[in-house]
Amino acid sequence: MLQSWTTTTLFALLTTVVVGQTQITVNIGSPLQEIDGFGVSQAFGRAKEFFSTTPDPRQKGLDYLFNRTTGAGLTIIRNRIGSTDKDSILPRSFGSPSGTPAYVWDNDDSGQVWLSQQAKAYGVTTIYADAWSAPGFMKTNNNEANGGYLCGVSGHSCSSGDWRQAYANMLVQYVKYYIDAGTPVTHLGFLNEPDFVATYSSMQSDGNTAASFIPTLYNTLQSANITNVSLTCCDSIGWPGQRTMTSQLVNAGMEKYLSVITSHMYQGDPNSPISTKLKTWQTEACDLNSRWCATWYSNGGPCEGLTWANKIHTGIVNANLSAYIYWQGFEVNQPQASSYLVASDNKTVTPSGRLWAFAQWSRYVRPGAHRVSTSGTVNSVGYGAFKNTDGSVAIVFTNTGGGAQNVKIAFSGFTPTTSEAYLTDNSHTVASTPATLSGGAVTVSIPAHAVVTVQLNKAPALLSE
Ligand SMILES: *[C@@H]1O[C@H](CO)[C@@H](O)[C@H](O)[C@H]1NC(C)=O
Ligand SMILES: *[C@@H]1O[C@H](CO)[C@@H](O)[C@H](O)[C@H]1NC(C)=O
Ligand SMILES: *[C@@H]1O[C@H](CO)[C@@H](O)[C@H](O)[C@H]1NC(C)=O
Ligand SMILES: *[C@@H]1O[C@H](CO)[C@@H](O)[C@H](O)[C@H]1NC(C)=O
Numbered sequence: 001m002l003q004s005w006t007t008t009t010l011f012a013l014l015t016t017v018v019v020g021q022t023q024i025t026v027n028i029g030s031p032l033q034e035i036d037g038f039g040v041s042q043a044f045g046r047a048k049e050f051f052s053t054t055p056d057p058r059q060k061g062l063d064y065l066f067n068r069t070t071g072a073g074l075t076i077i078r079n080r081i082g083s084t085d086k087d088s089i090l091p092r093s094f095g096s097p098s099g100t101p102a103y104v105w106d107n108d109d110s111g112q113v114w115l116s117q118q119a120k121a122y123g124v125t126t127i128y129a130d131a132w133s134a135p136g137f138m139k140t141n142n143n144e145a146n147g148g149y150l151c152g153v154s155g156h157s158c159s160s161g162d163w164r165q166a167y168a169n170m171l172v173q174y175v176k177y178y179i180d181a182g183t184p185v186t187h188l189g190f191l192n193e194p195d196f197v198a199t200y201s202s203m204q205s206d207g208n209t210a211a212s213f214i215p216t217l218y219n220t221l222q223s224a225n226i227t228n229v230s231l232t233c234c235d236s237i238g239w240p241g242q243r244t245m246t247s248q249l250v251n252a253g254m255e256k257y258l259s260v261i262t263s264h265m266y267q268g269d270p271n272s273p274i275s276t277k278l279k280t281w282q283t284e285a286c287d288l289n290s291r292w293c294a295t296w297y298s299n300g301g302p303c304e305g306l307t308w309a310n311k312i313h314t315g316i317v318n319a320n321l322s323a324y325i326y327w328q329g330f331e332v333n334q335p336q337a338s339s340y341l342v343a344s345d346n347k348t349v350t351p352s353g354r355l356w357a358f359a360q361w362s363r364y365v366r367p368g369a370h371r372v373s374t375s376g377t378v379n380s381v382g383y384g385a386f387k388n389t390d391g392s393v394a395i396v397f398t399n400t401g402g403g404a405q406n407v408k409i410a411f412s413g414f415t416p417t418t419s420e421a422y423l424t425d426n427s428h429t430v431a432s433t434p435a436t437l438s439g440g441a442v443t444v445s446i447p448a449h450a451v452v453t454v455q456l457n458k459a460p461a462l463l464s465e
């Protein structure tokens with residue numbers, strides 16, 4: 001058979017395989033979920049550590065996380081509402097729920113007020129404040145650690161009384177302190193991994209238990225005339241657990257009080273939508289077992305940038321997420337852990353491949369953007385398209401395969417007038433790469449093991465950046 005194939009036929013076949021072009025269509029007129037952004041936390045003293053870092057690495061670290069030109073351009077921070085006698089605004093019991101709480105506010109909050117102000121200077125306006133637990137004296141186990149329940153939630157009463165209103169009052173007081181600090185909290189959560197009993201701050205709940213507290217918290221905010229704080233639930237340890245809790249919340253009628261369903265990914269990544277009309281956020285993610293690395297791609301390991309680019313892609317495009325928040329942002333002298341994006345030894349600063357994975361999204365897919373529908377598949381490449389509030393359009397391509405792909409992007413309901421593209425792979429870091437605009441369509445090459453973000457009709461004010 002081979003003899004009957006001409007050299008020309010073989011050549012044509014090979015070039016089709018190597019540089020064959022796939023066409024996709026982006027339908028700008030059909031909006032899907034709204035995007036709230038991408039972010040990190042500096043909980044458990046890491047904000048204070050960041051603040052105490054020597055000035056040059058500290059500034060570089062802030063730029064890597066939040067600068068939209070030189071860093072990832074993150075747009076969300078997740079702060080921890082403390083529950084220990086060292087970091088809570090309510091460190092001591094006041095006897096009974098009807099007593100008078102003695103709040104303590106140091107205007108520092110373990111460095112998180114500073115972090116919030118720094119983030120704000122870069123334009124971050126989304127602050128998610130989340131409590132890991134109520135103070136111990138409000139709980140069934142009289143301890144802010146080791147699980148236990150909030151006294152008074154369904155099925156869990158205490159001889160000391162029903163502390164639900166006191167816990168809601170404390171959370172609202174925390175919100176007020178942040179308003180006074182000029183960095184208002186926009187999202188408020190009262191649980192963290194309630195399906196995991198930790199030896200540190202932790203409090204148990206399922207969706208039904210949470211439903212016996214949520215209206216109290218909602219009404220307490222309303223009574224304080226704070227109507228612009230979005231309530232979240234439940235920061236489950238994994239997506240399957242949050243799916244179960246969400247169905248309990250929905251059945252209990254909680255969607256009218258809540259704004260965002262929140263989950264972690266330690267026992268299952270977000271891979272398909274959770275059934276709710278509320279937004280969903282991935283609020284804590286990392287690999288807890290690998291050493292810190294700066295690698296973009298080596299073998300698909302859990303510390304690598306491309307691995308995380310693909311997790312973000314899967315979460316946003318396949319699981320309908322509106323936000324993706326990594327665990328920590330910046331840490332000093334912690335080489336044993338890959339749970340943060342930017343490393344420092346207190347002198348130099350090293351960004352990770354994971355930071356650049358976030359940059360490929362967060363610099364171009366901005367808060368208020370809507371994902372839009374697309375059609376067409378590209379071999380080994382996942383992609384999502386987004387319309388920003390400034391009229392620009394971003395399309396993020398994630399190629400987990402070992403071959404380059406050539407893509408022609410056509411549009412419905414949109415006319416591209418300028419096109420740019422940015423590439424991260426093992427030899428590029430958010431570097432400019434060709435995106436050819438012709439006849440209303442854009443052609444771009446997606447190298448192997450790479451992320452390419454195509455940006456169309458960038459706002460004129462940003463064109464010089
Ligand atoms: C970094 O160095 C400063 C002194 O410049 C010191 O105060 C701080 O504790 C150091 N940070 C860490 C995490 O070692
Ligand atoms: C981001 O970095 C650029 C380049 O260094 C700088 O001009 C700009 O002021 C920085 N933005 C912020 C908000 O600091
Ligand atoms: C809330 O606003 C109402 C109407 O403006 C006002 O009467 C009330 O005193 C306010 N409550 C608080 C707690 O500020
Ligand atoms: C929410 O409203 C309060 C007034 O109740 C205001 O002080 C605060 O700045 C607002 N928060 C945001 C994020 O705009």
Ligand SMILES: *[C@@H]1O[C@H](CO)[C@@H](O)[C@H](O)[C@H]1NC(C)=O
Pocket residue numbers: 033034273274275276277278279280320322
């Ligand atoms: C995606 O999330 C939005 C809320 O952001 C919701 O209205 C919509 O129904 C969800 N879509 C799917 C397919 O779950």
